[in-house]
Amino acid sequence: MLKFNIYLFTLVLISCSAGSQNDTNTEVTENGPEIQDTVIVEEKMYCNDDVKVGAEQTVAYFSKLEGKRIAVVGNQSSMLGETHLVDTLLGAGLDVIRVFSPEHGFRGTADAGEKVNNEVDEKTGLPIISLYGKNRKPTVSQLEGIDIVVFDIQDVGVRFYTYISTLHYVMEAAAGQGLELLILDRPNPNGHYVDGPILNSDFSSFVGMHEVPVVHGMTVGEYAQMINGEKWLPGGIECSLEVVSAEGWDHTKFYELPIAPSPNLPNMASVYLYPSLCFFEGTIVSIGRGTDTPFQLVGHPDYKIDSTGLSFEFVPVPNGGAKHPKLESETCFGVDLSEIDLKEFRSKGELDFTYLFDFYENLGMGKSFFLPNNFIDLLAGSSDLRKGLMEGKGLDEMKAERDEALMAFKEMRTKYLLYTE
Numbered sequence: 164m165l166k167f168n169i170y171l172f173t174l175v176l177i178s179c180s181a182g183s184q185n186d187t188n189t190e191v192t193e194n195g196p197e198i199q200d201t202v203i204v205e206e207k208m209y210c211n212d213d214v215k216v217g218a219e220q221t222v223a224y225f226s227k228l229e230g231k232r233i234a235v236v237g238n239q240s241s242m243l244g245e246t247h248l249v250d251t252l253l254g255a256g257l258d259v260i261r262v263f264s265p266e267h268g269f270r271g272t273a274d275a276g277e278k279v280n281n282e283v284d285e286k287t288g289l290p291i292i293s294l295y296g297k298n299r300k301p302t303v304s305q306l307e308g309i310d311i312v313v314f315d316i317q318d319v320g321v322r323f324y325t326y327i328s329t330l331h332y333v334m335e336a337a338a339g340q341g342l343e344l345l346i347l348d349r350p351n352p353n354g355h356y357v358d359g360p361i362l363n364s365d366f367s368s369f370v371g372m373h374e375v376p377v378v379h380g381m382t383v384g385e386y387a388q389m390i391n392g393e394k395w396l397p398g399g400i401e402c403s404l405e406v407v408s409a410e411g412w413d414h415t416k417f418y419e420l421p422i423a424p425s426p427n428l429p430n431m432a433s434v435y436l437y438p439s440l441c442f443f444e445g446t447i448v449s450i451g452r453g454t455d456t457p458f459q460l461v462g463h464p465d466y467k468i469d470s471t472g473l474s475f476e477f478v479p480v481p482n483g484g485a486k487h488p489k490l491e492s493e494t495c496f497g498v499d500l501s502e503i504d505l506k507e508f509r510s511k512g513e514l515d516f517t518y519l520f521d522f523y524e525n526l527g528m529g530k531s532f533f534l535p536n537n538f539i540d541l542l543a544g545s546s547d548l549r550k551g552l553m554e555g556k557g558l559d560e561m562k563a564e565r566d567e568a569l570m571a572f573k574e575m576r577t578k579y580l581l582y583t584e
Contacts, residue, residue: 208506209419210412217347217384217407218243218315221251224345224407228257231310234301236263236294236333240317240349240422248315248347253287260309265316265329266295266425295325299369300332306340314346317424318383320353321438322362323370323542326424327386331372334390334402343403348384348581350409350418352434355584356380356512357576359438361568362544370541376569377514377544378438380584381576384408388579406581414584417509426484427457432501435508439515442548445539446532448522449495453479453488461518462497464490467525475499497522516558523552 217224218241233252235241241248252259262269262284269284269291282291292305306312314333318326337344359377367373373395381389384406391401412418423429428437437458443450451460454477468474474496479488498518508515523532533539533549540546551561 208417210416211419211421213411214350214418215410216243216349217409218248218251218349220347220407220410221255224347225255225257227345227405228252228311228313231258232308233257233259234261234263234306234309234312235259236265236312236314236316236329238264238269238316240420240424241315241347242422248313249284249287249289252313259287259289261305262289262291263294263301263305263333264291266325294329294332299329301336303340306336306342309340309342311343311345312337314344314383314387315349316383317349317420317422318351318386319420319424319428319434319437320351320378320380320382321441322359322373322375322377322379322544323441324424324437325369327383328369328372330383330387331390331395334387334404335396335400338396338400338402341403343405344387346384346387346404346406348382348406348409350412350416351380351382351414352418352420352431353378353438354380354382354414354582355417355509357569357573358513359569360543360545360548360565361572366540366544366546368541371544374572376572379572379576380414381579382409382581385579385581388581389576392579393575408581413582414580427452429455429457431505432456432503433458435505436500436503440518442516442519442539442542443522445534445537445542445549446519446522447489447528447534448497448526448532449477449479449488449490451477451479452485453482453491456499456501457484459501460495460497460499461522462490462495463522463526464493464495465526466496466522468496516561520552520558529553 235249237248243251249259249262283289284291294301312333314330316326318324334344357376357378357380361376362371362374364374379386387404387406390396391404396402419431420434428434440450440458440461443461448461448463451457454460460475460477462475462477466474475498476494476496478492478494479490480492481488526532530553537549539549543549
């Protein structure tokens with residue numbers, strides 16, 4: 164099981180506790196109070212000890228599954244402690260018929276964009292149907308004999324992270340067959356802010372299906388309620404939906420993912436940087452795929468080292484999460500963000516476009532900076548970001564252009580929140 168790096172901080176952090184406290188013991192003497200010692204209570208950076216994810220609240224949903232034929236939509240993150248949800252359900256005598264898996268597969272090991280085939284789970288013998296292979300929406304035949312669908316996948320709260328696109332298609336398929344969808348909710352590690360360009364429907368794709376900003380600030384359960392409420396399913400149909408909320412978490416708290424949600428988000432630094440750095444996927448620049456620190460490096464062979472001579476270098480090579488990484492075997496120069504101060508980065512509560520602007524200007528390639536297929540437009544949700552860079556617009560100017568739409572989204576979003584912020 165892939166565990167995340169643990170980051171220890173002794174600074175006062177905005178987290179699950181109110182703040183660090185100094186407990187001072189005093190003793191009264193004939194000369195007055197005398198300080199004996201001071202005990203510093205260290206602030207917790209993450210609230211995991213206080214959180215009970217939806218899947219762990221078996222009392223809240225086991226009774227809903229009794230006597231029903233169940234399909235599970237899950238992957239390697241669908242865990243209750245050390246036990247997978249599928250094993251937990253089977254162990255309780257519940258009737259799991261089949262499993263559906265999203266991008267990266269049931270075990271979460273497939274490369275980004277890699278087609279995943281159907282298979283059979285070696286442990287349980289259950290059929291695993293890929294929703295990132297021949298079809299991305301469960302077919303009528305694949306749902307035959309099913310009474311209820313259970314969705315339990317750890318998301319990272321970013322529009323182009325495809326698990327919410329899979330959610331949309333599962334909701335569409337369930338609604339079409341009159342099936343109930345039960346979502347076992349989990350905290351959103353980027354749920355403390357909302358930011359970024361809002362998708363133009365003309366640029367809808369599997370890396371962005373709905374008119375939401377890049378960072379939408381919602382859990383899977385909240386997002387599903389928005390899909391229903393905004394009538395985003397075909398014909399305005401609604402999915403019969405129930406959400407088992409995560410206890411002990413809200414949008415002000417920070418949750419450390421216990422399991423990597425995909426191969427190239429191996430730790431919390433990558434999870435926090437991902438929304439800002441993924442735009443490079445639509446450019447000629449590497450963001451560290453094919454290294455031990457993906458989504459924590461930014462580099463290119465032609466990056467011009469500044470006058471101080473300071474520049475990080477790395478060489479992308481094939482590995483488990485990137486079989487054919489961009490700029491494979493080429494020495495790239497750029498920046499290493501793997502040791503950033505996570506508390507400081509989180510506190511900004513916004514996307515950081517400075518790296519994208521810096522590399523665009525540094526490389527001086529103009530149109531050639533972007534991949535010929537203009538994939539960056541699908542990531543950004545419109546052509547505005549790409550064209551703005553080419554037109555020489557500044558960060559503040561481009562941010563101001565999207566602020567009004569962002570404020571409107573934030574107001575609409577409040578209707579669907581299950582957790583305080």
